[in-house]
Amino acid sequence: DIQMTQSSSSFSVSLGDRVTITCKASEDIYNRLAWYQQKPGNAPRLLISGATSLETGVPSRFSGSGSGKDYTLSITSLQTEDVATYYCQQYWSTMYTFGGGTKLEIK
Amino acid sequence: QVQLQQPGAELVKPGASVKLSCKASGYTFTSYWMHWVKQRPGQGLEWIGEIDPSDSYTNYNQKFKGKATLTVDKSSSTAYMQLSSLTSEDSAVYYCARRGAQRADWYFDVWGAGTTVTVSS
Numbered sequence: 001d002i003q004m005t006q007s008s009s010s011f012s013v014s015l016g017d018r019v020t021i022t023c024k025a026s027e028d029i030y031n032r033l034a035w036y037q038q039k040p041g042n043a044p045r046l047l048i049s050g051a052t053s054l055e056t057g058v059p060s061r062f063s064g065s066g067s068g069k070d071y072t073l074s075i076t077s078l079q080t081e082d083v084a085t086y087y088c089q090q091y092w093s094t095m096y097t098f099g100g101g102t103k104l105e106i107k
Numbered sequence: 108q109v110q111l112q113q114p115g116a117e118l119v120k121p122g123a124s125v126k127l128s129c130k131a132s133g134y135t136f137t138s139y140w141m142h143w144v145k146q147r148p149g150q151g152l153e154w155i156g157e158i159d160p161s162d163s164y165t166n167y168n169q170k171f172k173g174k175a176t177l178t179v180d181k182s183s184s185t186a187y188m189q190l191s192s193l194t195s196e197d198s199a200v201y202y203c204a205r206r207g208a209q210r211a212d213w214y215f216d217v218w219g220a221g222t223t224v225t226v227s228s
Contacts, residue, residue, distance in 0.1 A: 034214035043202055043218040091213040098152040
């Protein structure tokens with residue numbers, strides 16, 4: 001199975017900060033990488049697919065980058081509504097796997 | 108609009124089974140595989156398995172083989188997941204999620220709101 005590792009389980013950030021969340025796969029996943037946002041009590045929401053493609057309706061302050069094994073989700077100028085947990089997921093293998101999640105909290 | 112409807116909660120006794128439903132609307136049910144994902148309280152997301160509604164072909168996470176059984180009813184555009192021999196470890200929120208149709212789009216683009224399963228006597 002492909003292991004997905006998000007290096008930080010939580011971040012304490014300030015409103016307006018630029019935030020970078022990293023995700024590392026145990027092998028090359030050829031950009032088959034999605035990012036999801038989950039707010040408490042809600043289902044996950046797809047933000048980015050194919051490592052870099054922003055879903056319709058997702059604010060442009062979100063962006064994704066990376067290739068091979070290493071991927072990044074960035075949020076420029078963090079807003080209150082961005083406080084959530086973020087998960088990466090690989091879909092290169094049909095043994096789909098998620099990262100452990102990175103929770104953003106306000107300082 | 109595309110929707111996946113799930114019941115809010117199920118209370119079941121230890122050792123029993125439960126069958127969770129996920130009713131799809133707003134798209135051609137048989138054109139998109141359906142997935143199921145488990146989330147224990149305060150924990151991350153865990154993929155359970157997937158089913159092709161067109162022919163009921165299934166693919167399971169090895170961890171959930173024998174625990175989860177995926178089926179569909181094409182006539183009602185509903186996917187089901189049966190969980191058997193329930194223990195406290197099965198208490199969780201279970202989501203259904205639609206997978207994109209093309210090989211490059213096999214991420215989960217639409218999610219149900221989740222069903223909270225509580226295993227308690």
